[in-house]
Amino acid sequence: MGLVLGPNQYGKAESRVVRIYRDSARHEIRDVTVSTSLRGDFADAHLAGDQGNVLPTDSQKNTCFAYAKEKGIGEVEDYALGLARHFVDDVPSVSGARVVVDELAWERIPVDGRGHDHSWVRKGQEVRTTVVTVEGAGEEQQAWVVSGLKDLTVLKSTGSEFFGFLKDEYTTLPETHDRMMATSLVARWRYGRLDVAWGKTYDDVRATLLRTFATVHSLALQQTLWEMGQAVLTAHPEIAEIRFSAPNKHHFLVDLEPFGLDNPGEVFFAADRPYGLIECSVGRDDGPDPGLAWSSVPGFI
Numbered sequence: 001m002g003l004v005l006g007p008n009q010y011g012k013a014e015s016r017v018v019r020i021y022r023d024s025a026r027h028e029i030r031d032v033t034v035s036t037s038l039r040g041d042f043a044d045a046h047l048a049g050d051q052g053n054v055l056p057t058d059s060q061k062n063t064c065f066a067y068a069k070e071k072g073i074g075e076v077e078d079y080a081l082g083l084a085r086h087f088v089d090d091v092p093s094v095s096g097a098r099v100v101v102d103e104l105a106w107e108r109i110p111v112d113g114r115g116h117d118h119s120w121v122r123k124g125q126e127v128r129t130t131v132v133t134v135e136g137a138g139e140e141q142q143a144w145v146v147s148g149l150k151d152l153t154v155l156k157s158t159g160s161e162f163f164g165f166l167k168d169e170y171t172t173l174p175e176t177h178d179r180m181m182a183t184s185l186v187a188r189w190r191y192g193r194l195d196v197a198w199g200k201t202y203d204d205v206r207a208t209l210l211r212t213f214a215t216v217h218s219l220a221l222q223q224t225l226w227e228m229g230q231a232v233l234t235a236h237p238e239i240a241e242i243r244f245s246a247p248n249k250h251h252f253l254v255d256l257e258p259f260g261l262d263n264p265g266e267v268f269f270a271a272d273r274p275y276g277l278i279e280c281s282v283g284r285d286d287g288p289d290p291g292l293a294w295s296s297v298p299g300f301i
Helices: 043-047 057-070 076-090 198-215 221-235
Strands: 010-021 028-040 094-104 106-111 114-122 127-135 142-156 181-191 239-247 251-253 268-270 277-283
Touching: 010 057, 028 057, 028 076, 057 076, 076 094, 076 127, 076 142, 076 198, 142 198, 181 198, 181 221, 198 221, 221 239, 221 277
Parallel strands: none
Antiparallel strands: 010 028, 028 094, 094 127, 106 114, 127 142, 142 181, 181 239, 239 277, 251 268
């Protein structure tokens, strides 16, 4: 029996890059966490301890900071594409690169009815994210962009049902035609092309997801995700596929009868675990091949 080295990659995970723009008295801020992974001719590093083809992970980290200064952080997709193409095009031993960028949003602190010039407060809990993969050199080079959001917590106090499900000898869950439904949504969408207004598309997809969640009468979280995916793809032909990971944030009605109190869907216990985890993808049957777009993207089917 022979042993062989399988697929491998290496990189620098979660470099926190905060870029302040001081071009005027009114500063701007971008706050991103960057993870890089490189693939290529690294067999000798594993098999013989020879680091001759290995660009140190510290150099990868430094590149993230240098690019933030030299080229700025515009749209996170463009920043990630620039980094990935640099590693593939300029480092001889690298044949492929993956760059993951998560962005935290800040908003200006209001002072006297106006956002302060150089003071901010963290905006919400959601994180904008992109995963960019670049493979190959020259005219054969390919690039894939998967953008999305995570930690978008949404809740509806009615307009959700769950009934008619399969039952066995261990089933205790009662059917309901009026329940609270909540989730901390992760959504990532794969672009079919690269000539995209990244920021505008992100804002519109986010708004579409929220609007659909709010307005669809849900018979199950699965159905809601399907409707959300349909709405996004209908509105955005540049998106080939969208994938969801949605943990159920369970809210259980509290029994107040021992205290002589009625509870018509007003007081709940919010449980953090265990929780149902619903995942699905919605795509175009004639969409472009995903290639390496989803490779190594965690938490998705």
